[in-house]
Amino acid sequence: xxxxxxxxxxxxxxxxxxxxxxxxxxxxxxxxxxxxxxxxxxxxxxxxxxxxxxxxxxxxxxxxxxxxxxxxxxxxxxxxxxxxxxxxxxxxxxxxxxxxxxxxxxxxxxxxxxxxxxxxxxxxxxxxxxxxxxxxxxxxxxxxxxxxxxxxxxxxxxxxxxxxxxxxxxxxxxxxxxxxxxxxxxxxxxxxxxxxxxxxxxxxxxxxxxxxxxxxxxxxxxxxxxxxxxxxxxxxxxxxxxxxxxxxxxxxxxxxxxxxxxxxxxxxxxxxxxxxxxxxxxxxxxxxxxx
Amino acid sequence: xxxxxxxxxxxxxxxxxxxxxxxxxxxxxxxxxxxxxxxxxxxxxxxxxxxxxxxxxxxxxxxxxxxxxxxxxxxxxxxxxxxxxxxxxxxxxxxxxxxxxxxxxxxxxxxxxxxxxxxxxxxxxxxxxxxxxxxxxxxxxxxxxxxxxxxxxxxxxxxxxxxxxxxxxxxxxxxxxxxxxxxxxxxxxxxxxxxxxxxxxxxxxxxxxxxxxxxxxxxxxxxxxxxxxxxxxxxxxxxxxxxxxxxxxxxxxxxxxxxxxxxxxxxxxxx
Ligand SMILES: Nc1ncnc2c1ncn2[C@@H]1O[C@H](COP(=O)(O)OP(=O)(O)OP(=O)(O)O)[C@@H](O)[C@H]1O
Ligand SMILES: [Mg+2]
Numbered sequence: 001x002x003x004x005x006x007x008x009x010x011x012x013x014x015x016x017x018x019x020x021x022x023x024x025x026x027x028x029x030x031x032x033x034x035x036x037x038x039x040x041x042x043x044x045x046x047x048x049x050x051x052x053x054x055x056x057x058x059x060x061x062x063x064x065x066x067x068x069x070x071x072x073x074x075x076x077x078x079x080x081x082x083x084x085x086x087x088x089x090x091x092x093x094x095x096x097x098x099x100x101x102x103x104x105x106x107x108x109x110x111x112x113x114x115x116x117x118x119x120x121x122x123x124x125x126x127x128x129x130x131x132x133x134x135x136x137x138x139x140x141x142x143x144x145x146x147x148x149x150x151x152x153x154x155x156x157x158x159x160x161x162x163x164x165x166x167x168x169x170x171x172x173x174x175x176x177x178x179x180x181x182x183x184x185x186x187x188x189x190x191x192x193x194x195x196x197x198x199x200x201x202x203x204x205x206x207x208x209x210x211x212x213x214x215x216x217x218x219x220x221x222x223x224x225x226x227x228x229x230x231x232x233x234x235x236x237x238x239x240x241x242x243x244x245x246x247x248x249x250x251x252x253x254x255x256x257x258x259x260x261x262x263x264x265x266x267x268x269x270x271x272x273x274x275x276x277x278x279x280x281x282x283x284x285x286x287x288x289x290x291x
Numbered sequence: 292x293x294x295x296x297x298x299x300x301x302x303x304x305x306x307x308x309x310x311x312x313x314x315x316x317x318x319x320x321x322x323x324x325x326x327x328x329x330x331x332x333x334x335x336x337x338x339x340x341x342x343x344x345x346x347x348x349x350x351x352x353x354x355x356x357x358x359x360x361x362x363x364x365x366x367x368x369x370x371x372x373x374x375x376x377x378x379x380x381x382x383x384x385x386x387x388x389x390x391x392x393x394x395x396x397x398x399x400x401x402x403x404x405x406x407x408x409x410x411x412x413x414x415x416x417x418x419x420x421x422x423x424x425x426x427x428x429x430x431x432x433x434x435x436x437x438x439x440x441x442x443x444x445x446x447x448x449x450x451x452x453x454x455x456x457x458x459x460x461x462x463x464x465x466x467x468x469x470x471x472x473x474x475x476x477x478x479x480x481x482x483x484x485x486x487x488x489x490x491x492x493x494x495x496x497x498x499x500x501x502x503x504x505x506x507x508x509x510x511x512x513x514x515x516x517x518x519x520x521x522x523x524x525x526x527x528x529x530x531x532x533x534x535x536x537x538x539x540x541x542x543x544x545x546x547x548x549x550x551x552x553x554x555x556x557x558x559x560x561x562x
Contacts, residue, residue, distance in 0.1 A: 018355075020302060059471045082477060090475040097465075098472035100497035110494065114477030145501065159476060 003071040004032035005167055005199050006056055006088075011065035013051055025051040027223040029065070033201070038193050040210030040231065041203040043220030044245040049203050050093060052220065053169050056201070057088035069167075086115055089165030093172050093203075095156030099144035104135065104155050107144050111163040129162035132188050150181045157185065161192065168192065169201040174209070186213055207249045211235065211270040219246075232268040251275050301423045307536060308350035308421045313430030315537040319544045320418045326548045327407050327414070332561050335554040336403065339410050342547045343417070350421050360416040361409060368408050375401035399561045424456035433531060446522025454510070462503070469498050 013026040025048045033039060043049050054060040055067055058074055058081040067074045069084055092098065101107035108129055112122045130140055133154040139147065144155055157173060170189065174182040186202075190213050193200045201218075204210055210217055210231065217234040219226040221244045227234055235241070238248045238256055247253070248270070255269040255278070265282065269275050303309075308316075323342065330336045347354055361368075381396035419427070432449035439445050473494045474480065480491045 054471065057475060059474060082479060085475055085477055092468070092472045092475070095472060097502055098469055098476075098494075098498055100494045100501075110473075110478075111476040114479065163477065 002035060004068075005035045005070055006033040007031070007068040007071075008055070009066045011052075011055060011062050011067060013048075013055065013060060014063045015051075017063065024223055026055070029225050031218065031225060031228050033199065036193075036197045036199055037216055038190070038200045038214050039202070039216045039218055040214030041201055041218045041220065042205070042207065042210055042246060043226075047220040048223040049220050050171055053090065053171060053201060053203065056167070056169060057090045058084045059090070086163055087165060088167040088169065089160040089163050091157050091160045091168075091170045091173055093175070095159075095173075096149060096152035099152060099155060102143060103141055104130075104144050104147070105140045107155055108140075108158045108162050111159055115163060125162045125164065126158075129158040132161055132192070133158045134184055134188075150177050153177065153181075154185070165198070167199040167201070169203075171203045172205065173202070174204070174206070182209070189213070207235075207247055207252075207270075211249045211252075219244075232270060235270045236268045238267075300419065302352055302356070302420045303423075304351055304421065306350045306421070307540070308346060308417070310536065311421075311540060312531055312533050312537050313422050313426040314434055314531060315533060315541060316418055316422055317427075317430050317434060319541060320415060322544050322548060323414045324411060326544075326551050327410050329548075329555065330407075330551045331555050332558045333399075333403070334558050335551040336406050336410070338547050338550045338554065339414075340406070342544070343410060343413050346414075346417050350417065352417065352420050356420065357409075357413045357416065361412055364408065364412060368405050371408065372401040372405045375404050396561070403561055425453060428453040428456065429527075429529070429531065446525070450522075458506070461506075462499070465502060466495065466499055469495050 008029050008031055011026060011029040012024065015021070015023045015025055027048075029052060041049050041053065051060065055062055056069070061075060061078075069087060074081070074084055099107050101110065105126060108126045109122050112125050117125070135151070135154055135158060139151065144152060147155065153173070157170070160168070168189070173185055173189070177185065186209060189200060189202065192198055202210070202214060214231055216229065217231045218228045219234060219241065226240075226244070227237065235248045235252050238252060241248055248256075251272065251274075252267075252270045255265050255275065256267050258265050259267045263282065265278050269278055311319075323339070326342075327336075327339050330339060347357070376393055376397050377391050379397035379400050380392060380394050383395045384392055385395060385398065386393040422430070428449045431452070432445055435443070435445045435448075470480070478491060478494055480488065483491070
């Protein structure tokens with residue numbers, strides 16, 4: 001097996017260590033994320049998802065434990081941490097509040113400029129990233145503060161995409177967007193994943209989105225990693241997942257119930273396509289519950 | 292990190308000090324400051340230090356917190372101490388290089404000054420550590436209420452203070468978040484000269500201003516929606532009431548103050 005892009009060993013993080021407000025947000029995480037994987041990160045509110053992913057590009061230094069990016073120890077030389085920030089792009093929760101430039105164009109160019117690229121290269125990347133998230137030429141000349149919330153979100157995502165990170169991490173990129181905006185952004189992220197085989201980590205509260213786009217799922221529960229496995233294997237643990245205050249996709253729930261009622265269906269159905277195939281065979285055979 | 296700023300941070304607790312009436316605590320803090328400035332020898336200062344030790348022990352605030360609140364003013368303390376050390380002459384000369392002379396009097400005065408500043412900060416920090424910002428402004432509002440007759444908008448001032456205090460942690464959190472977001476885009480804030488560093492602040496300050504304005508607007512709207520219209524005819528959920536505890540503590544502070552004055556008279560001054 002090739003070296004994992006992200007590997008952690010006993011990674012723990014404690015906020016406000018040594019004060020009465022001390023809070024362990026990530027505890028003893030050991031994971032290996034393979035190159036080119038599309039990982040959905042799920043977990044209840046406050047389970048430590050945002051804290052964990054901020055370790056992957058060196059914004060937070062672990063309280064204890066180690067991280068390797070592409071086999072390289074991240075904190076071996078803290079002075080060179082910026083290198084990893086370009087390699088691992090992170091889009092924050094509600095990223096629209098980080099915009100600051102006079103124009104959308106300049107704001108997207110902030111990242112590539114920091115990388116020290118040439119003017120032509122920057123221009124090319126900015127236009128590509130903007131096109132990718134569906135920003136028009138006319139919007140590029142506007143001030144980012146004149147845009148709507150959803151448009152700002154796209155600008156912020158483009159700002160990270162323009163750095164062409166090898167690993168792209170998005171913290172709830174679709175929170176508060178309309179269904180069309182969601183589809184567009186998630187579809188484009190999937191496209192980014194397909195095109196260059198980039199690794200993607202997508203934090204989401206929507207099990208449907210995780211089921212639809214991700215290949216693997218990382219489940220956080222009370223600051224620990226509960227599970228890291230293929231999506232179907234994770235959703236097969238519906239009982240445990242629902243106990244954590246999460247849910248499985250609605251489709252999965254229907255099939256679990258059908259199986260309970262005695263229909264011969266498998267319980268690891270989590271997308272519409274799989275459901276359709278199962279239902280068609282069921283109808284063809286004219287099955288009745290065998291109870 | 293920004294989170295290490297502790298001035299004005301409240302440490303929830305249930306100790307006697309926490310339960311004191313905020314008005315009394317403010318008055319006692321003022322008395323304590325007076326005590327520090329009347330003390331003119333080490334014995335008097337010792338009473339002040341003793342008072343602090345008792346205060347911190349009773350309120351269960353770890354002593355390490357004193358260090359945290361003093362950290363930002365260390366340069367000022369060092370500066371005053373050094374000035375006093377070199378420029379006050381009198382007593383025996385201990386040390387002499389070139390035109391600089393260190394005398395016993397200079398040295399003790401420097402120590403006195405440093406102690407005074409440290410005690411001042413430790414004492415006022417005790418007040419903010421044990422009093423929630425809301426209780427604190429409540430106390431200030433009530434203490435200043437006689438000024439209403441002089442047409443001073445006491446309630447409005449107190450409300451402004453409450454809001455400002457309320458938003459300090461929010462602002463710090465927000466700054467942290469924006470800083471992280473810009474760092475994730477490769478912003479370099481740790482290296483370069485003064486100009487470069489000042490420039491690196493732009494991507495942080497602009498979003499911070501924008502969101503502060505947005506917050507202020509939202510807050511004003513929310514307050515109006517709940518029919519806020521200033522202090523006129525407003526009643527309080529928590530009525531402040533002095534209990535015997537307050538008078539006991541007051542007695543203790545007055546006793547300390549008297550002890551300082553006695554020390555001043557019995558022992559020679561360091562000035
Ligand atoms: N800056 C901070 N200081 C102190 N504690 C924090 C801070 N940020 C997060 N926490 C705490 O750490 C825990 C994990 O927070 P985190 O933001 O990682 O959760 P999350 O899984 O991303 O939640 P959500 O789904 O709501 O985004 C929470 O209990 C939170 O209260
Ligand atoms: Mg989060």
